[in-house]
Amino acid sequence: MSKVEALPPLREVIAQHELAARKSLGQNFLLDLNLTRKIARSAMPWTDATVVEIGPGPGGLTRALLLEGAPRVIAVERDDRCIAALQDVIAAADGRLVVHAGDALETDFAALAPPPWQVVANLPYNIATPLLLGWLAQAQNFTRITVLVQKEVAERLAAKPGGKTYGRLAVAAQWRAEVRMLFDIGPQAFVPAPKVTSTIVELTPRTKPLAEAEPAKLERVTAAAFNQRRKMLRAALKPLWPDADAKLGQAGIDPTRRAETLSIEEFCALARLM
Incomplete structure (x- = not known):
């Protein structure tokens, strides 16, 4: 023992x-x-x-x-x-x-x-x-x-x-x-x-993050998106971008989607646009 x-x-x-x-x-x-x-x-x-x-x-x-x-x-x-x-x-x-x-x-x-x-x-x-x-x-x-x-x-x-x-x-x-x-x-x-x-x-x-993004910017994007998760992204992200439709379009994301449908890679794509 x-x-x-x-x-x-x-x-x-x-x-x-x-x-x-x-x-x-x-x-x-x-x-x-x-x-x-x-x-x-x-x-x-x-x-x-x-x-x-x-x-x-x-x-x-x-x-x-x-x-x-x-x-x-x-x-x-x-x-x-x-x-x-x-x-x-x-x-x-x-x-x-x-x-x-x-x-x-x-x-x-x-x-x-x-x-x-x-x-x-x-x-x-x-x-x-x-x-x-x-x-x-x-x-x-x-x-x-x-x-x-x-x-x-x-x-x-x-x-x-x-x-x-x-x-x-x-x-x-x-x-x-x-x-x-x-x-x-x-x-x-x-x-x-x-x-x-x-x-x-x-x-x-992970040996490196799942996709390229700055941590603070990724946090800002996810906070804005999920704080109003019932809204379409075009509305939820307006505090970050008055013309959210254009930014979402740049990332190849449909503005009518909601936060819970986005992949981590898509959130990172939005963070890189900030």
Whole structure:
């Protein structure tokens, strides 16, 4: 039995350190080691990248990453109670685990370890989307991102043109990465149980974006288009171009179409006209 396997059960750790999950921190703990090991295995094979975990809590997924052979793990945690609870895991990891105290939204990963990085995390619900968008903005530094998010967020990340869930998040994510939904995890697996189903989603950064565009311009185009998604593009894009029909014509796009029907490449074509 390894040192990690010999650690006390997570429920004992939670009781010892009084780790009642805090809603303000978006905490929902996964305690089933079989489930956390399944998540860790879904992120394999390990590469030379440093594995980054966000919000390890009492350490369920952290233990799984170590047990499944992750060579080096940096866990970013802002809750002092959880940092104290993770000290035994650090000792059992024989140098493979570093816990960084801080807010993931403000953490400079390069100061923790040089890229590339591989993220494997049960993301706090309240910061999942801004975290993902921030990572995708520097996608070249990541080999793979495997995260547990609300199923609704996973569906929006993986959505294809033509559906109600297709929007700005899908364009931003898929422009820079290939997105796959892997498997669902029901509310009963968490402590406390959330009101929604969660999904493991995998984002594999592309070697280069799907089509040429400047990020800020692409964001402006998609924001204008999807903010009035029920309108035809000729009307939705008027805040950007008074003569939107002409610009759409330059891009070879029918002005009577709606935002949800455009491919990412077509949004990029519009961005290049700005």
